[in-house]
Every structure is written in structure tokens, then in C-alpha cells.
Amino acid sequence: MKQDLGVKPYLFPMPVLMISTYGEDGTVDVMNMAWGGICAENMVSLNIGEDHKTSENIKQRGAFTLSIADIPHMEAADFFGIASGNKMADKFARTGLTAVKSEKVDAPIVEEFPLTLECRVVEAKQEVYGFHVIGEIVGVLAEETVLDEKGRVDPAKLNAFVFDQFQNGYYAIGEKVGQAWHTGAGLMKK
Secondary structure, three states, X not given: OOOOOOOOOOOOOEEOEEEEEEOOOOOEEEEEEOOEEEEEOOEEEEXXXXXXXXXXXXXXXXXXXXXXXXHHHHHHHHHHHHOOOOOOOOHHHHHOOOXXXXXXXXXXXXXXXXXXXXXXXXXXXXXXXXXXXXXXXXXXXXXXXXXXXXXXXXXXXXXXXXXXXXXXXXXXXXOOOOXXXXXXXXXXXX
């Protein structure tokens, strides 16, 4: 029997996304966020609080990069969700990570994260549910070590982890258990 849990943001899994921006003084700022994802073939959607340093940077620069956090950098990724760029000027420097400027947008690329989407802001506005940002993906960068023999990202090599909204845990992505648009094809014949 199902039990009513009320209104909760319970979806699983949630990506652990790293939004990287430059502050007005050129300082690298990275924010850990889970409420975002792909919303079209070449678009991402983010929902963040307008009071974050990242939100101000997005408004000022019109760009950001979005990286997938990986297990080897979980400590830094979690720290980016704990520390506020509004209160800690050396937030990025404390992690020991390195950043380079994107060649396509006015935003930094964190070298240690294996997959990065370079995004140009298409829309950014305050909504009843938060500060909503739509970014156009203008480039995708991946470390060669996470690619398969055909040049596609291999999720097992990506070594990413996901966030659970239920107990605030991080979980490693497990083994492949099926093939999309194939595993259920047998039911088409019934």
C-alpha cells in the first residue's frame, strides 16, 4: 500500500551539476546544484535562488559552463554547495582545482571535471519558483578518458554521481541494465 508523503521534490536520480561563472572582477565561482537539466536538444534549464553569487554572475556575463561532477572530485563538488561565493571570496581557490577560460563563452572551464557544456544565456528571469535560466549549449568538452571507441561519452568511464532528494545522499551511477528504445520493443509485437 502506498503512503502519502505530502508535497516533496522527490525525483531520483538528480544530477550533480557544477555551474561555473566569472564574477565582475574575474574571480571563478562554482556552484553545486541539482535542480537543472536538459530541456531541449541544445538547451539546459536551471532553477537557482536569485540571491546566489552565481545568479548575479549569470546576469552580468550572460554565460556559464555546466559540468558533471565526478567521484574523484566529490569533496570539492560538495564544498561548492556548502560555501557561498557571496561570503567566501576564495571559495574556488580553496579546492585546489584549476580553471581556464572557455573559448566559446565568457565563463570558466574547471579542468578537473571530465564533461563540460559551454552555455550562452538565452533567458534569465525571476519566476514564482526561483531564478530560472535557460542556456543554449554552444559547445561540449570531454576528457578523452571518458570516451568510448566511437568518441561518445561512456557513463561508466565518466565516474559521475547523482544526488538523492530523499536523504540528501550521493550515489555512484551503477551498471547498465538495459538499452533505451530497445529493451521494451518486444511489447510492440503484442
